[in-house]
Amino acid sequence: MIGILIPVHNEEALLGACLKAALMAASHLGLLGEEVTVLVVLDSCSDGSAGIARGYPVQCLEAQARNVGQVRGIGARHLISQGARWISCTDADSRVAPDWLVAQLALGVDAVCGTVTVDTWGEAFGPAAQIRYHQGYEARDGHRHIHGANLGVSADAYVRAGGFEPLACHEDVQLVRDLESSGASIAWSHAPQVITSARLDARAQGGFGDYLKSLILAV
Template sequence: MMLRRIDAVVPAHDEEDLVGASIDALLVAGAVVLAHRPGLEVGVVIVLDDCRDDTARIVRERLARGWEPGAGGVVVSVTERSVGAARGAGVAAALQLGDAADDERWIANSDADSRVPADWFVAHMAAFDAGVDVLLGTVRPDFDEFSERDVQHWLATHPAGHLPGNVHGANLGVRADRLRQLGGFGAMPEHEDVDLVARARAAGLRIVPTLDGMVTTSARRRGRTPGGYAAFLAAEYPLAASS
């Protein structure tokens, strides 16, 4: 089966400080994957979830900068205050774009406080080509927001080649037909990514972790959900929790 379309789905709730850089990185990654496979359709769906700050304006301005031929950006607005519901709305919108069949599509998930690398779409495309159903991408905190001590601790606990296989919504890919088979993301306030992967495991799908296309995410200690990545960082790096 040939991959015909890949879409990034990115929920955003009051991310005016970070969403611009997130979209800029996605635009670069979109151009890179099109250079690898010119006929591929590439898109980004940004889901504005009850945004009360300047996120919506920034998103629309960044997407208006344009895409390479064959790519495009879509904005969806919801008022769920739920990352699972927002991600689900983004997936639903993505599946309406283009005319590719579900088994020719890939949904690459990220977050509005994260920056994908230039080869991010390429890594997800390669997973589809390799017959992967669910790709568990890796993330690392933004070292610019870490103290030197925290950076060293991170490097010591994440040595080169270390493949933890954790689940991160900021870097999670799913073949579209498998996502539909699983019933999509649950409308949950957090851990919708972990829930989806648990159901994928129960269904016997092929789940593969990778270090390719590692995403850089905010190192803030207070996030948009009470038990997300920010909570992990606050617990693991308490000396910098005041940032």
């Protein structure tokens, strides 16, 4: 079984599109009928996220952590306990490509770090900010970006590395560092595609949204 892990905190505006994309990837013919479980971990949600998630054929867990590392860890442990051999992580403000899972698994490694494509740039992003982003981002194989929105890992390698640490931010980066230390094989690939939002109200302080904000504020 393959698990798709999605942490959620007040994502009612974007969650539906995220889940539709994840379920499409889960039904790709290239998976040869292997079971895929989509797991939504609802973290301290006070909006309509829970109702939206329960309208789709996905599993839901609830947490009161306000800590993305802890939430990803809860989800990963749950999926592994159900027999998942591979865990693919994305975010609720992102949309994975239909062949996302197939592209990750085809690389034949312990873990996959994929790239992201920013969705429509908002009015706050002038040409200068967009140029700064593209100058610093390597959308190619061999990149060194780490995104919780596009990360895959085998269950065995995940356990050997110690799993997600309960960090409020950069839990994905820490996991990859721990995977490297444990000797895991890692593909830094542009093949698994994910579109992510350009929103500035980041759910995790210090995360991708705050990075985008810094590009606007840069002189």
